[in-house]
Amino acid sequence: MLKGFLASVLRSLRTGREGVESHRAGERFALEGQYERAIAALRAAGGPRDARTANLLGVCHSLIGRYAEALELYDAALGREPALADALVNAGWTATLLANGKANGYFRPWIAANALPAHNATREALRLRLPGVELCCIDCSTHELAAEAQRATLARCDFDRAQFLSDRDCAVDGVAFVAIDPIRSLQAYSNFVIHELHAHVSSRHVLVIQYDGFVLNPAAWDARFLDYDYIGPAVRLPDGRAGGIGGFSLRSRRLLEALRDDPEIRRYDAEKSPYAEDIAICCAYRERLERQHGMRFAPADVADRFAAEAVVPTSRVFGFHNLMHLVSLYQGGFQLDERPGAGLRIWFKADTGLGALSVQRELELRARGDAWARYL
16 A cells, blocks of 8 residues: 555656656747747646746747637636736737737736836927927826826927816826716717817817827927828828828817817717717718818828828827837837838747747738728
């Protein structure tokens, strides 16, 4: 009986030692870029027994294009360690590649908990003075992220004034808090912008920002941007003209007053309309705004210099909008290339007992014009 017990103990020790060796081999293969061998070795060692192993296995699957399996592994890692930063951002990129609509659910908590302040990425000496322009952020759901976008923008630019329209004051230096009724949906946001924003703007222009879109490079500002009543990151329309994404947009007070005064636009209700506020302005009501109110919309080439949405942000654009861009900027330390690369730079990361794994890839961007086509 004792002899059998000792044999069992020896087998367990041998199995444990083999598991450790197999796990270490898996880590080594991953660091060497041999991802198939890494998966086999890590599986042989017992698979995703802890959050960091599950994340490492997820990275190996992502890097060979097995995205659905990778996302299951990241979810397993987050089930064990919900704040594991690498698993959150890896899952976000993998969900983006899968185009399953779940990426933002991973990206937002990663940015909120792990990203360095964006407003530290500039020097006060570079601040741009923008007389006749005020800054406005409207947010009742991602308060702290919106506050960071305001700090980042104010670190780069001086405005006539800056306002945070929200149901909660985040005490951002230099920003006036304006209490509004809670906005709980995209439709409510669109209705507020169309029907109520005019009451909060007194300058000739207002720069509207969101948590995932703010000023990047004040040196890229062009005074001719102020020649237009609406300008946002370009969306190419089927008729050859350009619209602009509203999440980072420059709007004239003339435009806001036209939205207020026009009898047809006063009937706009996003709860009943297929159009979000930016599509309504740039498409549904554009001809009316141009013909009856003399509004000027920025052409695509100007909008592309104003901000990046469907293209990779560079040092040649004033700002950006897109949560993917924000995550990539954080991962890259807000270092901007002068010219865009072939795709958006993204990183997959994991900790191993042999060192950190960090692999850069490029994500091909699809034109945002496609996202608007179904409405037109």
